[in-house]
Amino acid sequence: MSLELDHVFFFVESQTQAEAWVSALGLSESYRRKHPGQGTENICCCFNNAYLEFLWINDVDEVLSPQTVPLGFAARADWSLLGSAPMGFALRGVDGAMPFETWDYRPNYLPDGMAILMASDSADARQPLVFAPPMGARPDQWEGDRAVPINTAVLTEVEVLLPVGVEPSLSLGHMESHGLVVLSPGQMQWGVSLTLDEGDGVPTVLSLPIW
16 A cells, blocks of 8 residues: 555644634534543544544643653644644555654554554654554545545645744655655745645635634
8 A cells, every 4th residue: 555644633722713613614524532541632524535633632631641742732732822833644554664763652542552653753843743543544435333424525735834944854754755745835834735626626725724
């Protein structure tokens, strides 16, 4: 299996803001979930081949626990003040290894023996989090209890806006070299734009953050 983008997350302040952004982008919610022990919660909007996740903190103590603190979620959630990177990119098709240094993240919500591969350079909250979940499939291939409503569209391009003076990490550069993202440096702030093909010949562009 070739390397693919599984999903994109973007930090928001709260459930209320996540719901507002979903509505503003004209999307339908596919599912929402809490992450026990990690201190976060989400709302996800699935497309045929990937999904967009809005993530927020619901338990500060868990976010600052020794297990979770390397993810930099406290800083990422406060991105508008600190200038940290509020987004992350999950890869699939990794086959157990990535071509850069990683570490195993074993959150409480995963079954015993499973781990998420985390790019070591993502420990710098001034860079997007790059990681690979242990199981990955396109949302339109999810079956049984995992099947969810889908916003019928194909994610065709992800543009990452990098602030002035920020050089991309090795892991982010690797994603660009594999055609998974397009990097646009020299911007005023962090941002991400998703281009969707809804089958009507007219691309739809979703831009974050929303002000």
